[in-house]
Amino acid sequence: MPIASTLDLVRAAHSRGYAVPAVNIVDDLSIRAVVAAAEATQSPVILQTSVKTLKSVGAELLSAIVHSVGHSATVPVALHLDHCPDRAVITEAIRHGWSSVLFDASDRDLESALEETAQVVAEAHAEGVAVESEIENIIGVEDGVGSDEAVHSYTIAQLADAAAQTGADMLAPQLGTAHGLYKASPVLRFDRAKELRALTDRPVVLHGGTGLTESDFNQFIGAGVSKINISTALKLAYMHSARAHLAEAERKDKWEPIKLIDDVAEAVKVMVIEHIELFGSKGKALGVAA
Template sequence: MAVVPLKDIVQRAFDERYGVPAINIFNDLTLEAVLAGAVEANSPVIVQTSVKTVRAIGSDVLFRMWEGMTAGIEVPVTLHLDHCPDRGVITECLERGWNSVLFDASELPVEENLRQTVDVVAEARRFGAHVEGEIEAITGMEDGIGSNEEGVRQPLEVALDFIRQTGVDVFAPAIGNAHGTYKREPVLDFQRVSDIVSAHQVPIALHGGSGLSDAQFTDLIARGCAKVNISTALKVEYMRSSLDFLKRAEQTDKWDPPSLFQHVGADITDLTVSLAKQFGSAGKGW
């Protein structure tokens, strides 16, 4: 396949009720490994970049990495800017070629969030790109964005009015999910997903996916969570894989960076394949 619009991936997943891994990468190794995992699993994948990663690497370099690694790729892939409250960074990424953005104005009053999201959707359309929206902050910090305080959940009609008026392509509701590592079993509002989807057929983004159980994933995906965000799980795998390799290097006194990269990359690839199988997107490439 090739690089495709976000909506091509999430709409098919929504209609067929499977979830697509939306994985936050943070360097060339993780990007390459996630793409390799998608190919191995024959799965569509949404590659996500945080604002922190865009600023650290630079949008030009990051996008050239993306272009180089996706040239001739055999599965549908798309590049998404995750949780971005900065309109300037959104414009920068859309101009570079990102396929979609999450405009995170959840800290603003709903009315102002709606007004600005309408503008972002119009801007994205000029680039042939799509937009994910949210009106409630997902609990937890992710790459310096967010809050550890749980936000107030808006009434259903407020959420539906936001979706209708803004025309967002994906909606991310707060359902008791959280970014980072769960300290205890989360209490999720499964019915809220069903209520939104029943009233408006919009693909739902599930944030805070790292640490949910198989049963929770299965239930939420069946209700319409077509985009399943994974960030913390990849970071943990990256660090643990690196630590494991370095401990053995210290024991054997063999220091070979390319072997370290190969070891970590293989583990990230395996993680991606596992996620695709877990969410039902394995074998769904086209």
């Protein structure tokens, strides 16, 4: 099937009471492994690319791989650009067939953030691309983007007004989560998701999902979150399985790249299936527009 609309997948999730997993892929191996997990569980899936990954692989090649894999997939697959403060990269993604982009304006003051987000929305919508908006910064640095400090925080009413003013399609507010691994238990703000959802019908996105419990995810989904991002868990599954494989290769003095790829793909697939089960998106591939 053709590449799916992120917004269709996320809206269907909201009306049916689950969240779509949005997994940060880094290469063709992880793209194929994440889609294999989605197919094994018949879950819709969003493949996300950081700016770093887009630059590492190149927009044209990355898009071609995702479109090729998505075309032959038995589940809807959307392509999303994660945290991007750089307007030129946003334009590149829009031109190369991304389904949606996160314009991260959390490093701007409110006035500039609103003005530029509205411009990005106009540019993206002209090409049928949806926009996730972040004007408060989600704590933690991810692939070189972000800050460990809460630089900008607003009230829920301000966030709802901002969404109405900019026309953004999906919203990424601060929900008490952080990118990376938690050093201490986070104070989760289910209340903010719920209050925001009461003031706007735009889907709410949860960042920093790695390390949360089943109950945390359920409470966020109950509070109206319908897209959950998974990045750190993929990095850990990928690198730890590679390390285990290489240690074994060294012990046996047998060096087979394809076996390394197979082991990493299997570890990524298992990790994604676990999250699909936690998010309730298993078996939900049908009935969403593709």
